[in-house]
Amino acid sequence: MPEAVSRPTLEAVAARAGVSRATVSRVVNGGYGVREPLAERVRRAVAELGYVPNQAARSLVTRRHDAVAVVIAEPETRVFTDPFFALQLRGISKELTAHDNQLVLLLTEGRDDHARVARYLAGGHVDGALVFSLHLDDPLPGLIHDAGVPTVFGGRPGWRDRTGTPVYVDSDNRGGARTAVRHLVSLGRTRIAHLTGALDQTSAVDRLDGYRDATAEGAGAGGPGGTGDPALVVESDFTPAGGERAMRELLDRRPDVDAVFAANDLTALGALRVLRERGLRVPEDVAVVGFDDMLPLAEQSDPPLTTVRQDIERMGRLMARLLLHGTASPDGTASPDDAGPAADAPGPGLILPTTLIRRASA
Numbered sequence: 001m002p003e004a005v006s007r008p009t010l011e012a013v014a015a016r017a018g019v020s021r022a023t024v025s026r027v028v029n030g031g032y033g034v035r036e037p038l039a040e041r042v043r044r045a046v047a048e049l050g051y052v053p054n055q056a057a058r059s060l061v062t063r064r065h066d067a068v069a070v071v072i073a074e075p076e077t078r079v080f081t082d083p084f085f086a087l088q089l090r091g092i093s094k095e096l097t098a099h100d101n102q103l104v105l106l107l108t109e110g111r112d113d114h115a116r117v118a119r120y121l122a123g124g125h126v127d128g129a130l131v132f133s134l135h136l137d138d139p140l141p142g143l144i145h146d147a148g149v150p151t152v153f154g155g156r157p158g159w160r161d162r163t164g165t166p167v168y169v170d171s172d173n174r175g176g177a178r179t180a181v182r183h184l185v186s187l188g189r190t191r192i193a194h195l196t197g198a199l200d201q202t203s204a205v206d207r208l209d210g211y212r213d214a215t216a217e218g219a220g221a222g223g224p225g226g227t228g229d230p231a232l233v234v235e236s237d238f239t240p241a242g243g244e245r246a247m248r249e250l251l252d253r254r255p256d257v258d259a260v261f262a263a264n265d266l267t268a269l270g271a272l273r274v275l276r277e278r279g280l281r282v283p284e285d286v287a288v289v290g291f292d293d294m295l296p297l298a299e300q301s302d303p304p305l306t307t308v309r310q311d312i313e314r315m316g317r318l319m320a321r322l323l324l325h326g327t328a329s330p331d332g333t334a335s336p337d338d339a340g341p342a343a344d345a346p347g348p349g350l351i352l353p354t355t356l357i358r359r360a361s362a
Contacts, residue, residue: 008049016045091316121147158202171310176354177210189259197263243270265290287362303360
């Protein structure tokens with residue numbers, strides 16, 4: 001068996017620096033009250049010896065763990081195949097790394113997982129939680145509230161509960177959907193369909209509402225795109241397979257459709273496959289617009305996808321920033337960078353703008 005390598009101790013650092021153990025502890029734990037010359041001697045001794053503070057002991061002093069739980073309310077098969085989650089996790093990871101914090105990933109697939117996550121959070125292992133992809137009947141908000149950890153949510157909260165005023169970061173889903181449909185109307189399309197996302201999530205509901213806003217505008221003006229035909233709305237689930245199923249159902253219902261607004265890019269990719277199978281040209285026969293602008297998927301689709309861009313990575317960074325800066329509080333005053341306060345949703349929220357990216361599909 002290889003011999004264990006002994007690690008430098010707090011006492012060794014104190015001896016090297018010629019100070020007391022208590023002085024070393026105050027310096028390495030970020031405390032105050034140590035004169036700068038002594039603090040510099042301690043830092044030099046730490047570097048020379050390669051001393052690494054014991055995190056468990058440090059937590060007892062600072063009452064911080066320098067770790068944040070990222071809770072995604074989706075199964076592993078979804079998280080590791082959907083680029084949305086990779087982009088959001090990258091943004092969160094960058095912000096946590098910049099502040100020397102660790103990311104602890106927790107996934108939920110069923111009731112047993114909810115209980116496991118709640119126990120872990122209540123156990124005092126992390127300083128806070130970032131939670132996203134919640135569904136409307138999800139018990140996680142209440143369980144996390146009971147665990148007593150500061151929390152920032154990704155996405156507009158849509159639940160009615162006892163957890164107080166939630167802090168969240170979201171994109172302008174409703175406004176982005178309106179922009180997508182108005183673009184299709186501007187192309188002269190008159191039978192514009194919508195393939196929704198999973199309607200137990202607020203992002204999908206907001207995009208459906210935005211679609212209805214824009215088609216109602218067209219109907220009121222008596223122009224193209226104005227329709228209230230329920231057959232033009234088909235429920236999907238934010239996945240390519242769901243997009244394929246919904247597109248087939250739509251064409252069976254309304255073979256005369258001339259435009260599709262898909263709730264996300266993955267749904268749009270599924271729709272494009274079915275349109276090719278049916279011998280329909282994009283955009284000549286059916287124009288298609290997605291939502292997300294997930295690169296390189298949107299650029300490399302056939303044809304390249306016109307879509308609504310939301311800055312998914314930045315959403316993750318802002319979630320982490322709100323949590324780390326201690327602004328996850330009920331006053332709703334935090335608004336880092338150029339994000340705006342939420343206009344139509346409860347609680348202190350940041351809403352990021354969206355932009356239409358025009359490519360060949362519409």
